[in-house]
Structures are given as C-alpha cells and as structure tokens.
Amino acid sequence: MEEIKKFIDKIYPMNDPDWSLFASKLDKVKLNKNANLTAVGSIENYLSFISEGIVRFYIPQEENDLTFGFLFENEFVTAYDSFITQAPSHYQIETLTETVLWRISYNDLQEVYDKTESGNFIGRIMAENMFLIKSKRELSLLKKTAEERYLDLFLERPRLLKQIPLRYIASYIGVTPQALSRIRKRIT
Known part of the structure; x- marks a missing residue:
C-alpha cells in the first residue's frame, strides 16, 4: 500500500485523516496471468492501483484483438469511461502477467471525494493526466x-x-x- 501513498503524494500530499479514510477503502487483489479485470458489456466498478504486473486494454475481434493500451506497476487502471458513467464498457482489460492490485469501488471513491479535503483535487489531476495520455495516443495515430x-x-x-x-x-x-x-x- 506504500506504493499508492508515494504515488498520490507526488500529486498532492494527503493529510493523515484523508489517507486513513482512503486506505480503509482499499482491497488487495491478486490475479493470475490473462485474468479479465473488465469485460465488454460489464460496468467498471473499481479504480485499481497496480502494485505488481502488466495489464492490456483491447477490443476483442474474431481474428485479431485491437490493443490500445498497456499499464505497469505504480499506475492506476480502470475502464474510466465506464467507471465514471457507470455504463457498460466497450472494451476489455486483462492481465498479461500475474498482477497485484489495490482497488477501491466506485461508491467508496465517491465517499472519499465527499469526505476528504484532497480527494477531489487528486481525482481531477488524475483525470487530466488520463486525458493527456489519450490525446497523445490519438494524435500519434493520426500524425x-x-x-x-x-x-x-x-x-x-x-x-x-x-x-x-x-x-x-x-x-x-x-x-x-x-x-x-x-x-x-x-x-x-
């Protein structure tokens, strides 16, 4: 769990009460290689921090899947569009290696946003970073x-x-x- 604290502190240090609430909502999950985190048609209910492992984002196809992202240790992973809208996902996320995650549910994260001083600020910075990564990828494909x-x-x-x-x-x-x-x- 210390990895998450270091990651978040780089964005904006959480005070002890805020961190205690956030940390109390985290669950540790160990997954095998090729495990689905999110499937097409399912609603993403977790924001997860990768403590160990690699994950892949892809759209399943009959012949060849369309891979559009990879994430590694010390990064957050979620089907973010499904997570924030609570609508079914249009893509899948799977582990490429044995993976250890610390995750927080949608409802618990909303509680952290409501009850902490720093939660909304950190959430906004992370959303902005995800947007920048997505924009960079799209421009790369186009240019x-x-x-x-x-x-x-x-x-x-x-x-x-x-x-x-x-x-x-x-x-x-x-x-x-x-x-x-x-x-x-x-x-x-």
Whole structure:
C-alpha cells in the first residue's frame, strides 16, 4: 500500500485523516496471468492501483484483438469511461502477467471525494493526466507513421518492448505482426 501513498503524494500530499479514510477503502487483489479485470458489456466498478504486473486494454475481434493500451506497476487502471458513467464498457482489460492490485469501488471513491479535503483535487489531476495520455495516443495515430510510433514506444517505454508479446505491440501501433517485423528489421 506504500506504493499508492508515494504515488498520490507526488500529486498532492494527503493529510493523515484523508489517507486513513482512503486506505480503509482499499482491497488487495491478486490475479493470475490473462485474468479479465473488465469485460465488454460489464460496468467498471473499481479504480485499481497496480502494485505488481502488466495489464492490456483491447477490443476483442474474431481474428485479431485491437490493443490500445498497456499499464505497469505504480499506475492506476480502470475502464474510466465506464467507471465514471457507470455504463457498460466497450472494451476489455486483462492481465498479461500475474498482477497485484489495490482497488477501491466506485461508491467508496465517491465517499472519499465527499469526505476528504484532497480527494477531489487528486481525482481531477488524475483525470487530466488520463486525458493527456489519450490525446497523445490519438494524435500519434493520426500524425505519425507506424515506424515513428514504434520508435516513440521504444524511447518512452522500453520495458514494454521486453515484456509484451509482439502481436500486442503490433496491434497497439496499428500494424500486422508481419509489418512490425519489417519495421524492426529496418531500424536495427
């Protein structure tokens, strides 16, 4: 739980009573590799902090899933649009490794927002960061070539390339695994 405290303190330090309330609402969950966190059609009820592991966001397809995001240790994960609207999700989130999460339910988070001094501020900053990540991804898909997206990924998240199957990376940058193989040969 100390990892969450450090993460939150970087955004805005919580006083002891606020942290005590927030921490009292957290549940620790251990998941196996390939476990679903959120399924298409289900309503996201948790905001989770990844203590250990890697997760993938994707849209299931008959032939090839469309991967659009990865998250690692010390990051929050949720199907955020489903979480804030309490409407069914249009995509899935699954673990790619054994994963340990600390999670808070939607209702408990609303209580934290209502009863703490810092909860709303931290929530707003996190929502703004999620928006910036999403905007950057969309602009990358619209303005850059697949090779440029791969190189950006290599520079920004080198761990990803070592820990994620290439078929998911190919889907993430918007190419087939064969096209990714050609890109990798060109740049090495």
